[in-house]
Amino acid sequence: MKRLLALLFALVLLLGLAAPASAAKAKAVVLRLQVAEGSVYVRDAAGVPVTYTKDMRLYSGYSVSTDDKSSAYILLDEDKAVKLDRNTTVAIKKSGKKLQVKLKAGQLFFNVTAPLNSGEALEIRTSSMIVGVRGSSGIVSLREVIFITGHGVVTCGGRQYAIAGGEAFRPRSGVHPAGVPALPALCLKEIRDDARLQSRIREEGVYDPELLIAAIPAAELREEEEWDEAEAAMIPLPAADSVEPAFPQGSAEPASYTITWKDDEGNVIDTTSVAAGETPSHEAPVKEATDKASYAFVGWDRQPAPATEDTTYTAVFEATYDFTAIIPPGTANMPYQIYYNTSGNTPITTAKEGEEFTFYLTSPNSDVMAYSIRLNGELLGEESVYFSKESDALVCTFTVPKDPTIEIVPG
Numbered sequence: 001m002k003r004l005l006a007l008l009f010a011l012v013l014l015l016g017l018a019a020p021a022s023a024a025k026a027k028a029v030v031l032r033l034q035v036a037e038g039s040v041y042v043r044d045a046a047g048v049p050v051t052y053t054k055d056m057r058l059y060s061g062y063s064v065s066t067d068d069k070s071s072a073y074i075l076l077d078e079d080k081a082v083k084l085d086r087n088t089t090v091a092i093k094k095s096g097k098k099l100q101v102k103l104k105a106g107q108l109f110f111n112v113t114a115p116l117n118s119g120e121a122l123e124i125r126t127s128s129m130i131v132g133v134r135g136s137s138g139i140v141s142l143r144e145v146i147f148i149t150g151h152g153v154v155t156c157g158g159r160q161y162a163i164a165g166g167e168a169f170r171p172r173s174g175v176h177p178a179g180v181p182a183l184p185a186l187c188l189k190e191i192r193d194d195a196r197l198q199s200r201i202r203e204e205g206v207y208d209p210e211l212l213i214a215a216i217p218a219a220e221l222r223e224e225e226e227w228d229e230a231e232a233a234m235i236p237l238p239a240a241d242s243v244e245p246a247f248p249q250g251s252a253e254p255a256s257y258t259i260t261w262k263d264d265e266g267n268v269i270d271t272t273s274v275a276a277g278e279t280p281s282h283e284a285p286v287k288e289a290t291d292k293a294s295y296a297f298v299g300w301d302r303q304p305a306p307a308t309e310d311t312t313y314t315a316v317f318e319a320t321y322d323f324t325a326i327i328p329p330g331t332a333n334m335p336y337q338i339y340y341n342t343s344g345n346t347p348i349t350t351a352k353e354g355e356e357f358t359f360y361l362t363s364p365n366s367d368v369m370a371y372s373i374r375l376n377g378e379l380l381g382e383e384s385v386y387f388s389k390e391s392d393a394l395v396c397t398f399t400v401p402k403d404p405t406i407e408i409v410p411g
Contacts, residue, residue: 031058031074031092031099036083038070060094066106071186074101079114080122085186100125104273107141109190111197112150127259127274128171128281130155136165137197139187143275145169146178148187148207149200157279157304166206171278180211185219188212260312263287269315274307285315292325293403319402324349327359327406334410336371337362339393351400361394361408374407 045061088106136150
């Protein structure tokens with residue numbers, strides 16, 4: 001018996017020692033910044049510069065920038081990494097297991113070696129695209145997305161496009177094959193330096209890793225020539241496979257426009273920049289519910305169109321009103337009862353603007369009472385209704401206006 005108790009005690013002790021290790025694995029992912037070469041520039045959510053330290057931690061709202069001689073890694077964990085190319089700026093937004101990397105300038109390489117777990121999400125955003133990444137690798141610039149391995153989804157202009165290894169996406173041309181000459185040097189160098197990534201490429205069979213590595217010198221030469229041309233013309237550096245600028249050198253028109261996104265009360269949600277001729281997009285904003293209504297985003301006040309000037313879009317929300325909170329209940333001094341129209345045996349207590357809604361006002365006893373009902377200050381139905389017995393009822397049917405208010409007044 002003593003021996004059995006001793007064994008049980010040892011088992012409990014071992015489980016207790018193991019618990020902290022298990023708990024540690026459950027912690028939220030920590031973002032770390034590593035400089036690959038040169039200098040990087042970090043700002044916090046308030047835009048205040050933060051001094052870089054080795055393996056420094058990044059928080060939601062931080063931004064990271066590289067210059068023309070630097071590059072850097074943002075590490076999510078051992079299975080997920082993003083590398084910033086030279087002259088690249090990103091902003092980080094993190095909520096629990098959901099991470100958003102907003103590309104504001106330049107290009108980046110992403111490499112997720114293991115499929116994301118349930119509840120995890122990694123999005124890379126530009127001014128016109130949203131790239132959903134799950135167990136894949138590839139490169140994102142302001143004008144193009146290329147997947148090397150795995151698959152994902154690109155959202156652009158309100159539509160979703162499936163994309164797999166060996167494919168590219170552009171807002172103007174959609175999904176198309178991505179040949180080796182289209183791949184930038186950043187991507188090819190990451191493949192050269194990552195044996196595990198080379199193995200995944202071989203397994204999928206779309207590219208030959210050896211051919212990709214051999215293409216590095218040509219890609220570097222091409223990009224250096226494009227860089228020199230861009231500097232000479234004083235225009236933004238184009239994507240790696242060279243896209244003609246939206247406007248020729250010397251044109252008075254800008255190569256990009258500012259897009260302002262507002263909520264339905266006129267407050268600015270966000271401002272983004274989009275290349276001329278490209279269609280802007282933005283994640284759906286959220287309007288907080290009140291005690292009387294909930295709101296669903298239904299779109300913008302107009303369909304986003306290819307940018308030709310600075311433009312403002314205003315969010316449109318559909319309200320669902322809860323009349324249990326809008327219709328005042330009866331009191332001792334105002335003895336009435338409210339009943340709602342039903343669907344089967346279920347009372348219908350909510351309605352949207354423009355829908356028809358019905359409720360019933362009844363007397364709880366045989367006392368003679370009179371009431372008038374006003375909807376947004378206007379008389380609803382008869383001037384007043386008298387109740388002389390319990391079976392009397394006033395049927396109130398009306399079209400729901402915006403922000404309805406109901407008053408029930410005695411007399």
